[in-house]
Amino acid sequence: MKLRAAIVGLGGISRTHIAGWTETEGVEPVAGADVNAEAVARAVEQGLTGYSDWREMLDTEKPDIVSICTPPFLHPEIASEALKRGIHVVSEKPMAADVPGARVMAKAAAESDALLMVAYCHRFHGPILKLKELLDEGILGKPIFFRGCFTGLSDMEHNHRGSLRQAGGGALMDNGSHAVDLYQFLLGRIANVSCRAGTFLQQMETDDVALMIFEGEKGCYGEVLVGYSVPPQFTEWRIAGAKGVLSLDDYGSGPVRFWSRETNEWTEYECDNSLTRFQRQFQHFIECIRDGRQPCSNAETALHTQQAIAAAYQSARGKGLPVK
């Protein structure tokens, strides 16, 4: 029997979840809920049963899985209610709009037999998996410096990402959390952070440019640069270590390149792009349900990312030391 998936929040990313549950073997999307009637109508056209109230959907449909695709401030309440009902949850990132919200979700997950995955999809991206494989093989020796830049030109003035209450932060909370999560995935947990986050070009409450530097628990320094108002030409992914440099010049598909200090040569490593990061993410979750194991991006890893981002915003408010 197929697992039945329902989706709460039928905006932009919900399309990826509906497609993901349609493509993944052993699952089918059955219902969707949104407060926006047009969004519900679109989902009904795609064959889902539509609801305006997500609680009613959970109680009527009794799905096996719920995808949470709402703005972040709603993730904790919806996830907790679903987990209490024994429904497996895939919540979009960031886990929540703040650390208390993320803790509520982590507690609900700990008290439930159902699984929670926070959809930090870049962990499943072909080039990132190749980077991880090479790092785990020790190609770099001791990692020293990580740089992750997710930049692009996106108008967020009329998006939930521009609202402090709904999103908890702007580019740093949104794309920065992906980059911080990738540092955690590749190189381990973060020990301390410093940050600048500002609103440069867009009229909104949250940051459209942010720069975060930090130190990992294993010592490797990290730098994350994100922005809704910084052209994608600024995108750069590099890790330096004792034995050389790993570089992902084309984030979309790779290859991963390694410069060896010993030989002074670059070597290219092809990436497995046969599946998208989303396809791998949804498959992974179903495998976790079947095997009864925690997903790779779980309450613990996502809470850590949320804490690192919160510490970064706190640092940004402090403005550092004056030069005099």
Ligand SMILES: NC(=O)c1ccc[n+]([C@@H]2O[C@H](COP(=O)([O-])OP(=O)(O)OC[C@H]3O[C@@H](n4cnc5c(N)ncnc54)[C@H](O)[C@@H]3O)[C@@H](O)[C@H]2O)c1
């Ligand atoms: N993993 C990724 O790469 C990725 C990409 C895009 C978005 N996201 C995340 O997905 C989430 C949603 O982003 P989006 O771009 O789809 O936003 P969106 O604004 O396009 O869609 C959000 C939807 O939630 C609905 N909604 C609001 N309150 C609701 C409620 N009480 N009940 C039901 N529906 C409600 C809105 O009406 C809207 O349709 C965010 O957390 C975002 O960070 C992740």
